[in-house]
Amino acid sequence: xxxxxxxxxxxxxxxxxxxxxxxxxxxxxxxxxxxxxxxxxxxxxxxxxxxxxxxxxxxxxxxxxxxxxxxxxxxxxxxxxxxxxxxxxxxxxxxxxxxxxxxxxxxxxxxxxxxxxxxxxxxxxxxxxxxxxxxxxxxxxxxxxxxxxxxxxxxxxxxxxxxxxxxxxxxxxxxxxxxxxxxxxxxxxxxxxxxxxxxxxxxxxxxxxxxxxxxxxxxxxxxxxxxxxxxxxxxxxxxxxxxxxxxxxxxxxxxxxxxxxxxxxxxxxxxxxxxxxxxxxxxxxxxxxxxxxxxxxxxxxxxxxxxxxxxxxxxxxxxxxxxxxxxxxxxxxxxxxxxxxxxxxxxxxxxxxxxxxxxxxxxxxxxxxxxxxxxx
Numbered sequence: 561x562x563x564x565x566x567x568x569x570x571x572x573x574x575x576x577x578x579x580x581x582x583x584x585x586x587x588x589x590x591x592x593x594x595x596x597x598x599x600x601x602x603x604x605x606x607x608x609x610x611x612x613x614x615x616x617x618x619x620x621x622x623x624x625x626x627x628x629x630x631x632x633x634x635x636x637x638x639x640x641x642x643x644x645x646x647x648x649x650x651x652x653x654x655x656x657x658x659x660x661x662x663x664x665x666x667x668x669x670x671x672x673x674x675x676x677x678x679x680x681x682x683x684x685x686x687x688x689x690x691x692x693x694x695x696x697x698x699x700x701x702x703x704x705x706x707x708x709x710x711x712x713x714x715x716x717x718x719x720x721x722x723x724x725x726x727x728x729x730x731x732x733x734x735x736x737x738x739x740x741x742x743x744x745x746x747x748x749x750x751x752x753x754x755x756x757x758x759x760x761x762x763x764x765x766x767x768x769x770x771x772x773x774x775x776x777x778x779x780x781x782x783x784x785x786x787x788x789x790x791x792x793x794x795x796x797x798x799x800x801x802x803x804x805x806x807x808x809x810x811x812x813x814x815x816x817x818x819x820x821x822x823x824x825x826x827x828x829x830x831x832x833x834x835x836x837x838x839x840x841x842x843x844x845x846x847x848x849x850x851x852x853x854x855x856x857x858x859x860x861x862x863x864x865x866x867x868x869x870x871x872x873x874x875x876x877x878x879x880x881x882x883x884x885x886x887x888x889x890x891x892x893x894x895x896x897x898x899x900x901x902x903x904x905x906x907x908x909x910x911x912x913x914x915x916x917x918x919x920x921x922x923x924x925x926x927x928x929x930x931x932x933x934x935x936x
Contacts, residue, residue: 802828853882
């Protein structure tokens with residue numbers, strides 16, 4: 561048998577670790593929050609993975625079941641004693657923490673999907689709102705708030721889930737598909753309120769305050785964000801976009817010709833474009849879209865003539881199909897241009913931006929040039 565002092569040491573170390581955690585709880589929570597978000601960002605799979613979709617559905621169903629159970633038990637909390645079964649005691653002690661864990665996992669997932677699906681400049685407000693909710697969800701004070709806040713977070717997760725899954729099932733995006741997804745995302749909580757009205761009519765007024773009102777406010781917020789084109793166009797995303805002197809399709813892939821110096825490694829192609837007479841500007845991109853997805857995007861070319869704002873110069877429609885792991889490859893080019901600052905935005909047909917690239921164009925005299933070719 562091991563001596564008693566050998567058993568006391570680990571217990572003491574564990575106690576010191578717990579004390580250190582209690583003293584630095586906020587800092588530890590921030591580190592784990594940031595670390596978990598970055599880990600999910602790097603390791604998260606495809607947005608149309610049926611395993612990922614099934615996991616989201618399971619989380620949502622579990623959260624909704626527990627919240628409805630808590631809703632019906634508000635007026636008469638159950639008597640849980642030390643003699644109650646261990647599983648019952650565990651459930652009542654940890655159900656609130658489990659709800660916030662599941663909601664935090666879902667919000668983190670949706671924040672990452674939205675982050676990948678648009679330019680941060682366009683969707684910053686919406687993403688900042690999601691990240692703020694995700695951070696608040698980790699605090700004790702937020703977890704202590706009433707059921708109406710938990711149902712609001714559940715409503716946000718349901719709408720985000722539907723905004724991803726419905727376009728994957730339909731195979732396209734647009735206003736009609738978005739409204740259909742909002743309807744689908746609103747149905748579970750509306751059905752829950754209807755069930756309360758049928759099974760416990762005396763609690764329906766409470767259901768209106770705690771279920772319907774919070775979820776309705778979230779729905780109105782979603783519609784407002786969409787109206788101002790601030791909701792990223794999930795499930796589309798652009799993993800790559802760059803500027804080139806030539807783009808050629810071959811059996812091995814796309815040959816991308818550029819003269820970018822090696823030290824500008826952070827740029828994609830010729831974002832400092834030196835245009836000789838007769839040159840054309842090519843913008844090459846990859847759009848990720850789910851399998852069986854077919855839609856159209858628009859490539860919009862903008863020029864800034866020195867402090868007068870961006871002026872639209874051209875719009876090129878491009879049909880895309882989904883399923884390729886690295887994304888559908890497409891490009892457009894422009895032969896008529898002026899020196900100055902340019903940007904090219906890839907947008908959906910309802911003008912929601914998926915991605916953009918900036919470049920500066922300078923006209924130079926004809927002469928020798930050193931070019932390199934990448935294969936995509």
